[in-house]
Amino acid sequence: MSHETPPTPGLVSSLVRGYMPFVVAVGVAIVMQVVVRPNVDPYPAKLLLDIGINCILAVSLTMVNGFTGQFSMGHAGFMAVGGYASGAITYYTSMRVWGAGEARGGVLSGMLGGEGLPWLTVGDGLFLFSLIVGGVVAAGLGYLVGLPSLRLKGDYLAIVTLGFGEIVRVVIQQTSPVLTSAEEVRQATILQLPTHVGGSLGFSGIPYYTGLFWVYLGVCVTLIVAFRLKTSTFGRAFLSIRNDEIAAEAMGVNTTRYKVWAFVIAAFFAGIAGGLFSHTLGVGLSPEAAGFLRSFDVIIMVVLGGLGSISGAVAAAIIVTLLPEWLRGVAEYRMIIYALALILIMIFRPKGLFGVREVWDRATWAWLSRRKSGTGARGGARE
Amino acid sequence: MRTLRSRLVRAGLALAGVAALASPACGRQPTETIKIGHYASLTGSEATFGKSTDNGIRLAVDEVNAKGGVTIAGKTYKIELVSDDTEGKPEKAGTVVTKLITKDKVKAVLGEVASSVSLQGAPVCQAYGVPMITPSSTNYTVTQKGNMIFRVCFIDPFQGFACAKFAKDELKLTKAAILFDQAAAYSVGLKDEFIKHFKSMGGTIVSEQAYTKGASDFNAQLTRIRETNPEVIFIPGYYSDVAKISIQARKLGMTMPLLGGDGWDSEELAKNAGEAIDGCFYSNHYAPDQPTEAIQTFVSKYQQRFGGIPDGLAALGYDAANVLFDAMARAKSHSGKDLRDAIAATKNFKAVTGTITINDQRDAVKPAVIVERKGGKWAFRAAIEPQR
Numbered sequence: 228m229s230h231e232t233p234p235t236p237g238l239v240s241s242l243v244r245g246y247m248p249f250v251v252a253v254g255v256a257i258v259m260q261v262v263v264r265p266n267v268d269p270y271p272a273k274l275l276l277d278i279g280i281n282c283i284l285a286v287s288l289t290m291v292n293g294f295t296g297q298f299s300m301g302h303a304g305f306m307a308v309g310g311y312a313s314g315a316i317t318y319y320t321s322m323r324v325w326g327a328g329e330a331r332g333g334v335l336s337g338m339l340g341g342e343g344l345p346w347l348t349v350g351d352g353l354f355l356f357s358l359i360v361g362g363v364v365a366a367g368l369g370y371l372v373g374l375p376s377l378r379l380k381g382d383y384l385a386i387v388t389l390g391f392g393e394i395v396r397v398v399i400q401q402t403s404p405v406l407t408s409a410e411e412v413r414q415a416t417i418l419q420l421p422t423h424v425g426g427s428l429g430f431s432g433i434p435y436y437t438g439l440f441w442v443y444l445g446v447c448v449t450l451i452v453a454f455r456l457k458t459s460t461f462g463r464a465f466l467s468i469r470n471d472e473i474a475a476e477a478m479g480v481n482t483t484r485y486k487v488w489a490f491v492i493a494a495f496f497a498g499i500a501g502g503l504f505s506h507t508l509g510v511g512l513s514p515e516a517a518g519f520l521r522s523f524d525v526i527i528m529v530v531l532g533g534l535g536s537i538s539g540a541v542a543a544a545i546i547v548t549l550l551p552e553w554l555r556g557v558a559e560y561r562m563i564i565y566a567l568a569l570i571l572i573m574i575f576r577p578k579g580l581f582g583v584r585e586v587w588d589r590a591t592w593a594w595l596s597r598r599k600s601g602t603g604a605r606g607g608a609r610e
Numbered sequence: 611m612r613t614l615r616s617r618l619v620r621a622g623l624a625l626a627g628v629a630a631l632a633s634p635a636c637g638r639q640p641t642e643t644i645k646i647g648h649y650a651s652l653t654g655s656e657a658t659f660g661k662s663t664d665n666g667i668r669l670a671v672d673e674v675n676a677k678g679g680v681t682i683a684g685k686t687y688k689i690e691l692v693s694d695d696t697e698g699k700p701e702k703a704g705t706v707v708t709k710l711i712t713k714d715k716v717k718a719v720l721g722e723v724a725s726s727v728s729l730q731g732a733p734v735c736q737a738y739g740v741p742m743i744t745p746s747s748t749n750y751t752v753t754q755k756g757n758m759i760f761r762v763c764f765i766d767p768f769q770g771f772a773c774a775k776f777a778k779d780e781l782k783l784t785k786a787a788i789l790f791d792q793a794a795a796y797s798v799g800l801k802d803e804f805i806k807h808f809k810s811m812g813g814t815i816v817s818e819q820a821y822t823k824g825a826s827d828f829n830a831q832l833t834r835i836r837e838t839n840p841e842v843i844f845i846p847g848y849y850s851d852v853a854k855i856s857i858q859a860r861k862l863g864m865t866m867p868l869l870g871g872d873g874w875d876s877e878e879l880a881k882n883a884g885e886a887i888d889g890c891f892y893s894n895h896y897a898p899d900q901p902t903e904a905i906q907t908f909v910s911k912y913q914q915r916f917g918g919i920p921d922g923l924a925a926l927g928y929d930a931a932n933v934l935f936d937a938m939a940r941a942k943s944h945s946g947k948d949l950r951d952a953i954a955a956t957k958n959f960k961a962v963t964g965t966i967t968i969n970d971q972r973d974a975v976k977p978a979v980i981v982e983r984k985g986g987k988w989a990f991r992a993a994i995e996p997q998r
Contacts, residue, residue, distance in 0.1 A: 269712040428795030509704020511730035
């Protein structure tokens with residue numbers, strides 16, 4: 228043991244360094260819901276919502292796969308756990324208290340209408356509470372899974388996390404059908420309710436609270452936390468593990484502890500994303516949401532954006548959401564072209580769109596222009 | 611009594627008609643188009659389902675357009691079909707249906723095949739007030755999503771009943787084993803209904819085994835089933851798994867017939883399973899060789915257009931589109947509400963898959979057929995009428 232233990236940087240003090248960004252976050256979220264949503268068609272609005280949820284997933288996975296360099300393949304598992312937990316809370320609380328499962332949100336929630344309602348209601352409070360509980364449940368699971376498995380490295384960790392996602396999926400498949408009458412819900416005990424989440428048919432009937440406000444509030448908070456982590460002492464420990472785990476350990480960084488923390492924080496935000504996902508109209512939380520295909524979608528975003536780049540993850544989330552939609556015109560060839568586009572991006576940008584940098588880093592632009600001058604001969608001829 | 615005035619009016623109308631035909635500006639009557647949407651799994655693991663349904667709908671749309679279109683409240687419209695891919699994923703349903711309704715402005719939505727996807731598309735149609743007809747989602751909760759949601763197929767409880775009745779009354783068997791896909795709601799629902807009805811008819815379930823979609827080895831479950839010596843195995847799964855199961859069962863020396871639901875309905879099943887599937891049965895929405903006129907004309911039209919024998923999903927797609935067109939012709943306007951009312955009033959509509967009446971739960975009441983694999987072909991074996 229080293230005689231000079233480095234001071235342990237506090238997580239909370241790293242993250243809550245000033246509240247102004249959070250105020251801005253609420254402002255952005257309100258603008259998205261009150262100004263943007265009524266003025267765009269429902270289809271682009273729905274795509275904005277999909278982008279937002281994918282952003283949260285991609286940025287949170289960046290904390291594990293990007294910052295810390297651990298390859299997790301079970302992100303969808305955490306998302307599904309958060310989604311089911313928060314969905315069960317809002318649905319069954321609404322059924323018990325109001326006798327019906329419909330959303331009772333205000334102007335700031337939902338994707339349809341909302342005229343003449345108060346901005347926030349009791350329903351919104353319930354929704355926010357359920358989101359946080361969903362995040363905490365996912366984070367708790369992240370801790371339980373992380374503690375033993377994060378002593379593993381590389382491929383072994385990938386396999387364990389892959390297995391975790393599949394376990395979640397199979398467990399959810401075994402659950403009983405959703406209780407649809409208030410009578411049944413009132414008769415069931417609190418412990419019985421979480422087992423009635425629909426099994427393989429999926430959990431339908433969850434009230435539709437999710438709107439652009441909640442999603443973009445989630446996106447902003449995730450981004451603030453990710454940036455503060457990346458630039459804090461706490462986050463530096465993550466990066467040191469990615470760059471050289473042995474050197475980090477030699478310098479006194481408790482690698483397992485930091486890896487578990489990265490896992491827990493990422494799982495928390497995945498749980499929040501799951502909660503937002505499950506309360507969206509026409510999305511449907513099914514056991515498949517926990518499957519490895521969904522995890523791969525998120526990994527694609529993170530790798531495409533550049534492992535470790537937050538703005539890269541956001542850019543990739545936008546591309547991965549919009550590209551298949553833009554390609555709807557070509558019908559059968561859609562998924563082929565989509566896959567080809569992903570392959571081409573990885574060939575021309577093997578480290579992802581931005582590498583480990585952010586889009587505004589000077590180095591990113593220097594890197595990009597160097598790339599361009601490499602093919603300068605042709606470019607010059609054209610001019 | 612025919613008055614001079616009425617005769618004059620007639621003459622005037624006739625003249626106007628001639629003028630309309632003759633005038634170069636409207637060489638053909640300018641017909642407007644109405645769009646209808648179809649969301650389906652055109653790619654993904656159940657792609658043949660989406661493709662067949664889409665073909666069936668396309669055939670119906672072309673036919674109605676060849677006749678000049680659909681007349682709604684005295685005005686004739688051409689039908690334009692917009693099909694969009696869900697990849698068979700429930701989470702895509704919301705985006706796809708939102709696109710169809712708000713970007714393409716479709717007046718009615720058809721789809722999906724898989725119940726889990728329909729369950730997510732339905733609330734969106736309900737929220738926007740656009741009627742939706744699912745051709746083949748048999749899970750009974752789909753139409754409970756709202757009063758805009760209809761179907762033209764029977765529901766799982768009935769299919770489970772039909773299989774149980776066939777096994778008990780037609781095949782005279784009393785000992786059944788079950789092998790079901792625990793990952794598919796369809797399979798679980800069908801299994802529960804089969805057990806309920808088979809037991810109430812006096813049969814016994816000797817073994818109940820589960821598998822998960824996409825598995826490749828079923829020997830463990832099959833061996834356990836073999837120990838209980840059943841006379842028939844009920845496998846309410848999808849065709850890709852059933853092919854593997856049947857081959858492995860025959861290899862284990864199990865010769866009893868296998869029985870399934872409409873998830874078996876794909877040419878791929880016989881192609882992959884070969885002789886292993888001989889002497890097996892499944893319940894379906896129709897049998898292409900059933901000697902009724904409606905079925906035979908449909909089959910020949912489909913063969914001309916796309917080649918190959920249409921499966922049940924193609925027939926249901928065709929029927930869903932025709933039920934919609936029939937309702938459009940009766941509707942007061944093409945608003946969502948009037949279309950809904952017209953669809954709800956569908957009675958004794960002569961469709962390919964049987965006579966369709968929409969009941970109070972917005973489900974179709976109609977018979978099921980059981981087909982048998984015989985001499986390298988699926989042949990019509992029995993029709994099971996709904997319980998009245």
